[in-house]
Amino acid sequence: MNLSQEVITRCEFRARLGISEEMLNSLLSKCSVFSLGCGNENSFPAVLSEPQHDRRRLFSLCRIIRPAPPSARLSFLTSGHGALRGKSPVEALISKRQFCLVREIASAWASEWSRTIVTVCIGAHSTAPVQAPAYVAIDEVDPRRCVWARAAGAMQYGGYVTPDAPYPYARRATAFITRKSAGCSKETVDAKLDIAILGRVCFASIHLRERSPARYRLVLSADRLDVVEVLGEIVGVMRRESLEKRRKHAREASGQVQGRHFDVKISFWMF
Template sequence: MTNSGWDIAMWRIDAKYDLPQFVASSLVRKIAANHFHLPATDRHRFQPIPDDVIARIEDIVRQAYIEAGEDVGGDILRAHLWRQALDGRRAMIASGELLTPTEFTRRIGVTENRLTQLLDSYSVFAVEVDGVEYVPAFLSDPSLNRKRLQAICQIIMPAPPLSRLDFLTAQNGTLGDRTPLDMLDDDGDYKVLERAAAAWAAEWSRTSVRVYDGLHETEPIDVSPLYTASAEIDPRRPLWKRASEALHAQGYQWPLGPYMDARQFTLFVERQTAGDGASTPEACVQISVDGEDIRIRVVAASGTTLRTETMPAGNHRSLIDIAKRVIAYLTNATRA
């Protein structure tokens, strides 16, 4: 018979601590029912037990349920990591590492309207803790090159605020085990930091191009694409440049070929943010090859026709070569 998480936790608590069975049982049930933390409202019921012992018992219960296979989908571990992160952010508030907007504006000597402008331009950012927004204190540090720091904040905008906070304050192997905050003064260091920040920011967004046989205005759900290419690219770059890079970059490409000789096919371009299960459709391009000509019909994600154009096919005959040529044409047309 398989032991339950409750059984394993009870045995381990009994082996480690001299607690009455009814007390240990009550602790295990309350901890397990509250994302593996004893509710603050119940702490007074176990007042004789020191805080450090309660914390160790919480760990015992959590590990017991995981070992018993009762962590369906990793929910226990995710809840634990989320709670750890939340506790860490609360500690940052207590230590003054996160500031209220009012305190932040006082420190840098600006109005609330100016702070709103800085937030809207991504020159600074705020993180949310318990439903309240706080601004990292280092963004107000007069010893740092604020102009360069704000420029880096703008570069890393695609990432979630908490990830931006970690990027700016954590040691980074690509930066010689220094933090970005250590690289703001020296011109050479700053150029290295700019490149590293741009590369890191691009990892938070993926642009994909999928090719389907035939002409479509919405992406088919009952057939597989003829070809898929995707790459991690900064979402602020122009649409057609991102699509072109996805087709040319050495990222994900499938299948590797050979490809069928389709005379009519459709490209769908979409963007997806890391951690977001839903993707954002950005464009649909219908392509028809007729002799020496390629007819292009560009459709917005909403289904609205933007334009229909004709371009020479040239020597490009394969499906992927034609797709690359069409995207290059659209890139140049947009630039013009």
């Protein structure tokens, strides 16, 4: 069923949750809750503060649907869904089994609000040229995912690819990985790749948003690959490297936590 989309003031919202202004700002920064409107007069969905709902699950759900505009998020949370037998996502939070289903539905829905676009142009370019690109792949995917995972998804499983193969062979190419939100005409460039191909050796200068350029030398899997195949191999290498970095970071973080626990135990036994 559809729930009320009533909104309340910031002060009332904070009072219902029983939290401080600092805690509310923390929840907002993590997108665990969201407001409607702008400035100091913004209002909050009352449904996020109602005590009968599992707030831990509800706040987790809010973080998943963050890519969508606030008004769309409220509509999603309070509207009935066929996959939930007419229940709204908020109503389905009671059951752990249904909560898992709600998370899947929310992830798929959130992905629809952002598109990742992979564009390949022949030659060296500082910005996307006016002429038609050699290759374009588009996929609806959560923008919070790693840029290389999003690019790989667009190239391998993208819902829209143009033109069809075969693709050209070239010694120089430029690839742009951009992101575009629904209802917004502007694209955000997440990565730009300057590619030079010499036989089975590829040199790639990779410019990630807000990072210094990095240069890579790759040995390709075959002597003669078209520009799309070359880009696919570069993206695959970068995706594996990114995954390994995240795993290493997770291991280090886990080691630090275990180390702190160990120190506490030693201190206990010393005293």
